[in-house]
Amino acid sequence: MTACKTPGRPDLDQLRALQRELAAQVIERPLTHEPQVVAGADVHIAGGEAVAVAVATDADGLMVREVRELWRHVDFPYIPGFLSFREAPAIVDAVNSLEAKPNLLFVDGQGRAHPRRFGLACHVGVMLGIPTIGVAKSKLVGRYAEPGRERGSTAPLVDRTETIGMVVRTKTGAPPVFVSVGNLITLEEAVAWTLRLTRDRIPDPTLRAHQQAQRALATRRARES
């Protein structure tokens, strides 16, 4: 049999076509409801085992309402531009496991600031049908001028002639983050909510999810030794 799926080398041409198709389903428009439940999600992967964590907080990110941890097998490799095929399934499951569906979700990666305008935050946003914001710690595509050093400074992220996101200084003196629309929100709102929920460099719900995922992996490693 030669027609088996080969985890090592996915059909990227086919996936690019799929991304363009799904990118057309992304809705960029103002929030229709004031978010009451905000969430952040992150995934850590070690040797085919992925742990996704979703943390739900109040609208200011100060009170944690819920933390869900979900394990999943992952075979898709990391390929720049195709991260969502590796991480989106686990994130979607983790968010769906929350008892209260969030009105806004922060995703650790790009939204529309992607070569085909379909980063991880868009993928998750389309699958869940909720507003999502992509907050990435580094750039995937686009050009930008360094924003001012103070927290709150911004600079547009531009690809060709299109503004695909915003480079945002969320912490004075720290490297900026790359904010873009995931789904059902505008770029301006995405930037405002990112600043609102960020106390350190990345949004609080995301930071909490990140730390919880790290603890979960460490725990599993200790258990296996």
Add this chain to the structure above:
DNA sequence: GCGACAG
């Protein structure tokens, strides 16, 4: 051909 390249 040469860089760039989310997590």
Add this chain to the structure above:
DNA sequence: ATCTTGTCGC
């Protein structure tokens, strides 16, 4: 992301 604790430098 991950390998990995303390240590070198401004």
